[in-house]
């Protein structure tokens with residue numbers, strides 16, 4: 307069978323891609339490993355899973371009708387509600403008929419003579435398509451560390467990102483949680499309520515800010531809905547792709563008393579916007595030290611046992627690893643049945659039939675929860691056999707780190723697009739906005755290729771090299787690139803250390819994508835040249851053309867005043 311496009315994945319990216327392809331009158335087939343839509347929100351069903359960008363903004367913005375008809379119940383919606391939303395979108399736009407569920411794409415090979423992709427699946431499908439769109443998510447390939455003795459353990463071992471759909475009753479169980487990232491920090495307070503004992507194994511302490519989650523009141527929802535397009539436009543003009551008031555002043559220019567008041571106010575507002583307390587927090591170590599110390603003091607004020615409080619206090623840069631957002635995380639360590647075990651110097655040795663061994667001591671458990679994260683950004687690509695020109699596999703090409711042009715595509719792999727690929731703002735911005743912007747760009751690009759009668763489009767190696775250098779250059783000025791995080795692949799042994807997302811700010815990035823498009827896909831090469839002087843049609847990407855105010859939109863510009871603005 308031949309389609310115009312094959313889409314891999316039916317999460318938020320794959321669903322919207324399908325919707326756009328349909329609107330363009332193209333034929334498409336989507337393959338999805340799970341038996342339902344929703345991607346991240348289909349897989350991550352661990353207790354306490356919820357978004358940490360406010361729900362009114364963590365949602366599609368392409369349909370004003372959808373915005374009006376859907377109503378979120380809480381400031382940060384829980385996973386079941388986000389999954390219901392994904393299902394609602396699938397039904398409302400009649401997406402399911404083109405999605406094959408329970409089907410993994412195993413290989414995608416570019417046929418140079420036909421200029422098409424040949425795609426094979428775990429169910430034996432063999433299909434061809436001009437375009438192959440990878441909508442595989444940034445945090446989808448679960449990292450399950452191969453602990454010695456894991457098969458000897460008498461109970462179940464779960465991963466937060468592959469949580470059983472029927473749920474898990476942990477009532478009265480002795481539970482061991484390995485890891486203290488976002489998934490652990492969201493789930494631990496809930497697990498502690500059910501478990502008879504909870505032992506948390508911490509390799510690196512993490513900063514977390516209270517969510518202050520609450521039911522959304524009707525008046526607030528109505529006020530947003532009265533001007534939803536206005537909020538969406540403001541969000542698009544922000545470095546993170548979601549709107550919140552932020553202060554561009556320098557933390558160091560403030561007096562200690564002013565800083566204290568500012569941090570306290572931001573803490574009381576809670577969540578990721580806490581990092582917006584000042585403009586230089588991620589660019590000046592001295593400025594960062596002030597917010598880090600404020601956060602450590604909050605830990606000491608909350609946790610009764612000084613030894614545990616010290617262990618929970620990170621000593622790295624605040625916000626360097628992905629900031630977590632919690633409800634009752636630190637306070638849980640005041641519960642007598644909750645124990646924190648430091649595995650930073652003496653790692654988890656092994657599992658035995660009775661529990662987890664660290665430094666020769668067994669911590670007994672009935673259930674082990676691995677909240678050990680993902681092979682971020684590239685893990686899902688690694689799981690497929692992707693072959694471009696001259697038989698080069700993507701794995702080989704990315705052996706020293708992922709190289710892309712704009713995080714949209716990679717040289718030597720024509721017509722292969724990646725939604726929120728490495729080298730784009732992706733995980734550093736509101737994921738739903740990042741997804742929509744990429745899909746819209748791809749839609750306009752595909753429409754153009756077909757209009758001019760070309761078969762292939764791909765970036766030149768030079769434009770890719772220039773982009774990768776720019777991604778690295780911008781990353782280097784941010785303190786975010788200085789610690790061992792999944793942003794740099796440090797959580798996966800042997801993975802090359804490269805700062806993968808683009809940190810220059812969402813609007814600056816979007817502006818560059820817009821310019822590339824209107825400059826006749828500058829940096830790309832097609833097999834048939836567009837000889838007309840006509841500017842390529844801007845249909846889907848029109849809504850991403852927002853006015854730029856560099857002082858406000860680019861954290862890099864604020865901090866350094868020296869970053870070349872692309």
Ligand code: N01
Pocket residue numbers: 356357358359445451466484485486487488489490492507508509510628631649653654677678679680733792796797
């Ligand atoms: O994964 P993580 P996650 N022995 O990689 C530890 C998004 N998200 O699933 O830091 C012992 O952050 C590891 O230790 P270390 C969000 O972007 C969003 O929690 O590598 N420990 C770390 O503590 C987030 O950042 C939400 O030293 C081991 C933990 O496991 C991203 O997903 C909710 C270990 C893994 O933390 C990933 O979050 C959840 C080992 N062998 C997630 N291996 C929202 O709220 C790993 N660790 C929207």
